[in-house]
Amino acid sequence: MSACADHELLLQGYLDGELDAANTMTFEAHLQTCVACSAELERLAALRRRIRAPGVRYEVPEQLRARIEGALRREMVDDRRTDSEERGRIPGGRVSSAGRPARRVFVPWVLSGAVAALAACLAFVMFVRLPGITISDELVASHVRSLQVTHITDVLTSDQHVVKPWFAGKVAFSPPVYELSDAGFPLVGGRLDYVGGKTVSAIVYRRRQHVINLFVWPASSAEIAAVPSRRDGYNLVGWRQGGLQFWAVSDVDPLELQRFRGLFMAHAGDAARDGE
Amino acid sequence: MGPRFEELFLPHLDAAYGLARFIARDAAAADDIVQESFLRALRSFGTYRGGDTRSWLLAIVRNCCFDWSRSVRGAQSAGTDAELESLPDECSDGPETSVVRRGEIDEVRAMIQRLPEPFRETLVLRELEELSYKEIAQITGVPMGTVMSRLARARNLLTRDLEQRR
Numbered sequence: 001m002s003a004c005a006d007h008e009l010l011l012q013g014y015l016d017g018e019l020d021a022a023n024t025m026t027f028e029a030h031l032q033t034c035v036a037c038s039a040e041l042e043r044l045a046a047l048r049r050r051i052r053a054p055g056v057r058y059e060v061p062e063q064l065r066a067r068i069e070g071a072l073r074r075e076m077v078d079d080r081r082t083d084s085e086e087r088g089r090i091p092g093g094r095v096s097s098a099g100r101p102a103r104r105v106f107v108p109w110v111l112s113g114a115v116a117a118l119a120a121c122l123a124f125v126m127f128v129r130l131p132g133i134t135i136s137d138e139l140v141a142s143h144v145r146s147l148q149v150t151h152i153t154d155v156l157t158s159d160q161h162v163v164k165p166w167f168a169g170k171v172a173f174s175p176p177v178y179e180l181s182d183a184g185f186p187l188v189g190g191r192l193d194y195v196g197g198k199t200v201s202a203i204v205y206r207r208r209q210h211v212i213n214l215f216v217w218p219a220s221s222a223e224i225a226a227v228p229s230r231r232d233g234y235n236l237v238g239w240r241q242g243g244l245q246f247w248a249v250s251d252v253d254p255l256e257l258q259r260f261r262g263l264f265m266a267h268a269g270d271a272a273r274d275g276e
Numbered sequence: 277m278g279p280r281f282e283e284l285f286l287p288h289l290d291a292a293y294g295l296a297r298f299i300a301r302d303a304a305a306a307d308d309i310v311q312e313s314f315l316r317a318l319r320s321f322g323t324y325r326g327g328d329t330r331s332w333l334l335a336i337v338r339n340c341c342f343d344w345s346r347s348v349r350g351a352q353s354a355g356t357d358a359e360l361e362s363l364p365d366e367c368s369d370g371p372e373t374s375v376v377r378r379g380e381i382d383e384v385r386a387m388i389q390r391l392p393e394p395f396r397e398t399l400v401l402r403e404l405e406e407l408s409y410k411e412i413a414q415i416t417g418v419p420m421g422t423v424m425s426r427l428a429r430a431r432n433l434l435t436r437d438l439e440q441r442r
Contacts, residue, residue: 012428016402018409043435048403051388055381057404058294060310065289068311072282075318 003040011037015044135247138195140234143213143249146191146202153189153204163190167201173244175201175216178267185212185260205260212250212260219245228254237261241268281321285314288330291405292337298400299341301389309344313337328411335415338397387437394418395430402427 003011007030013019014027031038050056155166164177170192179187188204193215200217219240228237237257238247246264248257292313296306313336317324324332391399394416401412402423409420416423 008428009424012424012431016409016427018424044431047431047434047438050380050384051399051403053380053384056384058290058297060289060293064293064307064310067307068289068314069282069286071311072314072318075315 003037004034007034007037011041011044015041015048135196136229136231136236139213139215139236139247139249140231142193142195142202142215143211143234144232146193146204146213147211154191156189158187158189160187163187163203166190171199171201171217173201173216173218175203175244176242176268176271177203178264178271180205180260180263180267183259183263184208185263207250207252207256207260210250210252212248212252212257214264215247215249217245219243228258230254239265241265242272281318284329285317285333288333289314291330292333294404295334295337295397295400296341298385298388298404299338299393299397300344305344305348309340310337313340316340330405331407331411331415334401334405338415387434390437391430391433395426395433398423398426399430399434 007027010019010023010027010030014024019027031041155163157163158179158181160177160179164174167175167177167190175190177187177190181187185205185207188206188211190201190203193200193202193213195215195217198217200215203214203216205212205214228235230236234249234251235254235257236247236249237254237260238245239261240246246261248260248264250257252260289310292310293306296309296313297303300306300309313333317333317336320336388396388399397416398412401407401415402409407415409423412423413420418426
């Protein structure tokens, strides 16, 4: 009927090819003498032949394959849209957007997927904020990331009067934007970035072939004074002005970055004197 | 990133679909489960750290299946007492029933679907996906010894089922 009790698991392991050489030899020796075990092995082998017969394993219907490929393509295109927009638009989440109406029973478990995704995001944020990962590391990482992605800027213009209003409504402060091309630092544009657990504005300048990311956010007393530093081949220069914290990150020479800071601060001073 | 995800995971569409069919035992639900699994996989692709892509995907499919069955059946599927289950109504009354008696394939599939969880998923991963104990242990989150004893139980139930129906 079945294998002898003390060999039942060994028999499974033998059938599945999961025994090491020593156990395999021991069990094969046992099979020579145990009728019950060899009969059980034959029974299980027959069962396996039936289960593994062609056709038992499901193949995905072509229609479903096309539907899933379409849903993946849409998801990839939709990637830039935020989840909140997506969920606000379609109650119940993305299954609804996937080519045929979702049944009502799906809403709770699809939402649980959204919760899981949110948890994953939180875990990621917490990971980023682990002790030992400093603001400087984050700034350099953001700078490097901005060089890798195809769009270094969300708003691409050399016009300071376009860049500055673009930030309005996107961040809760108004970063100063100056055109510095006369001094050899042309304005490229601006984008939103995420540093130190908050949304910051990044103003992008160029110095010959080099990119300078200028990160700006409201200064807080908790932050340490900005000391020029160098990390992974990138230079950082920070300063504080008008209640805002600035960090310029680039691979240009440290002296050039200092000059950039001087220019920027001088413009800010002029703007203040002009009674802006 | 787009094409890379598809290259890595679309080859396992059959595996994902098969597991969903056997765990959910509901053809229409399996469609939605597999689609949701692929979308979840795409969204979590950033957390994929190499390793066997099929195992990674199947773990997601499995979670989707259980999320689905929780939402549909409530706590009903919690107590599994290792006895063969009668098929849920939607299976025996559904359009597939007429086919079930006809072919050997449908008979074997029905036989597997009568297995209770967690024996059913373990058997499907081993016999149809031909995964190793180690891979099955990772996907189902139990020690390898448990995988082995679940397989023993699943096979025992199946051979008993076969003899009774002979």
